Amino acid sequence: MKKQYKIITMLFIVICSFITVLNYSSKIKTKNGSVFGSFHRSDTVKRLVVGRSSDAITLDPSNMTDIDSIKVTANIFETLVKYEREGKEIKPGLAVDWKCSEDGLTWVFKLRQGVKFHDETDFNAQSVVFNFQRWMDINNPYHKGQFSYWNYVFGGFPGFVKSVVALSDYTVEIKLSKPYAPFLSTLTMPIFSIESPEAIKKYGTEVYKHPVGTGPFCFKSWNPNDNILLVRNNGYWYTNAKVDEVEFKVIPLGKDRLDQLKKGTIHIADNLSPDDTLTAERDGKLQLFLRPCFNVGYMAMNNEKTPFNNRQVRTAISYAINKDELIKEAFDNIAKPAKTFIPPMFPGYNESIEPIEYNIEKSIELLKEAGYPQGFKTTLEVMECSRNYFPRPLQVAQYIKESLKKVNIEVNIKTYSWDEYLKRIRNGEHELALIGWTGDNIDPDNFLNTLLSSDNAKLGIASNYSFYKNKEIDTLLTQARETNDMVFRKNLYKKLLGIVNYDMPAIPLAHTMPVVATSLYVEGYSPYITGVESLESVDIKQ
Structure with a gap:
């Protein structure tokens, strides 16, 4: 009897110990060595599951350009400043305060104290400087990748950022070589999240698989x-x-x-x-x-390839597409026809621009004037997966194919995986391509400089997928970036959009409501x- 009692007692102790282990709140290490604190290894774990169409391409913020990567990293990393939920006001993030010199060239940020990265290293001014130097210096040993967004925004490496220095443990000074009105808005982008310097040093080129930030x-x-x-x-x-x-x-x-x-x-x-x-x-x-409609879906026409280097051909194609019917058939009216490259809510939106009307006769006439009375053959490339701006990309492509057939343009549709698709259009391998942009912030520069600047039409890292180059547009973009006078900026953007509407480098199709x-x-x-x-x-x- 005593023996049975001992066995039962031992079993009870073992079971209790097992239950205790299951529910014990302990420090658990992730695959990248980061500590994420108390995590209950039991059936009561509360897991939120988000279903989405595509995987991330990278988890290294500085090398991201796709929204599927950004949606993940926005939960791991943090930026110096961020927008409040409605996207109207900028509020503190890892920086608690900031000021700018009167000439717009010097920014000083006071940083939040007591913050640690997930690997238990300290967030401080040196970690901010480390990240900026990695982004801006092409010779930095940790500058591995394309750093496309830095190039889009700052015009190269280092671009117009002169220096980034730590004034104290929690104060950083950033000097620019020219004023940049959207600078603070730019720093809200998840691409400019602050990563753990120690993780970057540890994982090198593999850091995209081992993200270590300060986020929730x-x-x-x-x-x-x-x-x-x-x-x-x-x-x-x-x-x-x-x-x-x-x-x-x-x-x-x-x-x-x-x-x-x-x-x-x-x-x-x-x-x-x-x-x-x-x-x-x-x-x-x-x-x-x-x-809200915070995006634009459009058809890029490669302006460096014949016949799309001809403005009349590009305009003719625009006349051949009935956007109202396209919205009805391919979007079930959960979208608005786009007449330009920024959504109507944006400062500088040009209400006076007349949308290109649907006119088959006008389209055929312009093709004849351009030297294509019998039309021509071309290829329209499209991503396989749905995107915010094109929830049914193949259906949009089919509609365009049927539309252009009416003006004797024979379209062959080719589909690619998202990763492969991005590589092709960045390298300018396409003739026609369906693509879009979702805003990172409510500054027009985020759309217009990214999609229309000559600086962003560089093979391999392009975001100007039409490879449209216009010196007047570049001048207007630069002027708008360098003034804080919002009324003046709005007028510059309105003028810019009028010129682009005439040149028709690409065809804006829709602003969707995802x-x-x-x-x-x-x-x-x-x-x-x-x-x-x-x-x-x-x-x-x-």
């Missing part, structure tokens, strides 16, 4: 084309996230994302197609969110205007 979540794992898993940073300086984990799961088809949302295997379905939106709207167990659906169990979710949210305030109630 820490990186745990990445299974390419499947999922990325983040865990709560319990040492976060601001406030602990509501959920223990966030999983970004790749589900290419919108229909499948919606099905999994209904089954409860995911909690948020991003970037739904119009068809899926109608289905979700009829489901009483789902919540729908429409983002749709996100969540289960009723999701609380605290509110879509940001830029399409990129930090998820620390989101909870799951069941």
Whole structure:
């Protein structure tokens, strides 16, 4: 009997110990060595699952250009300053205060104290200087990659940033060689997030797989084309996230994302197609969110290739596309026709621009004048996956193909994976390509300089996918960047958009209202205007 009692007692102790281990809040290390604090290894772990169409390309912020990468890293990293949720006002981030000299050339930032990176190293002025030097100095040993955004914004390496120095442990001074009105707005972009210098040194060219920031979540794992898993940073300086984990799961088809949302295997379905939106709207167990029109979807025409180096040909193609009908057929009216390259809400939007009317006769006439009375053959390239600005990219391509057939332009459609597609259009390998831009902030420079500047038409790192080069446009962009007089800037942008409307380097097609659906169990979710949210305030109630 005593022997049986001892055995039972031992079993009880073992079971209790096992339960204690399961629920013990301990320091758990991620694959990259970062510490993410207390994490309950039990069935009570609260995991928020986000279904999306595409995987990230990189988790190194400084080398990102795609929104799928940015949506993940915005939860791992932080910037010096950030926009409030509506995108109207800039507020403190890792910097608590800042000031600019009267000539607009010197910026001084006071940094937040007591912040640590996920690898337990200190955030301070030296870490900010390290990041800037990595971005701007092409000879820096850690400048590995294209750093495309730095090039887009600052015009090369180092561009017009003269120096970045630490004035004290928590004060940084940045000197510019010329004034740059959108400088503060630019620093809100997730691309300019501050990474752990020690992680960059440790992982080198592999740092894109080992992100270490200061944000509300820490990186745990990445299974390419499947999922990325983040865990709560319990040492976060601001406030602990509501959920223990966030999983970004790749589900290419919108229909499948919606099905999994209904089954409860995911909690948020991003970037739904119009068809899926109608289905979700009829489901009483789902919540729908429409983002504002903060993007532009357009057809790039490679201005360096014949016949698209001819303005009459480009204009003729624009006359051949009925945008109202396109919005109805390919977007189910969950979009607005675009007549220029910035959304109507932006300062400098030119209301006086007359949209190109749908006119087949005019299109044919212009083609004859350009020397193409019999039309010509061309190839339209398109991404396989849905994007915010093109939820049904192939359907848009098919509509354009049928439209151009009416004016004797024979279009062959070619599709590519998103990663391969970006490489092709950056290298200028396309003739026609469907692409778009979602704003990082509400400054017009973010759209117009990125999409239209000659500086951004460099093969391999282009964001000006039409390879449009116009000296007058470049001058106007520079003037608008160098003045803080918003009235003057607005007038410059209006003039610029009038010239671009005449040159027609690309055809603006639509400003979409991307749709996100969540289960009723999701609380605290509110879509940001830029399409990129930090998820620390989101909870799951069941």
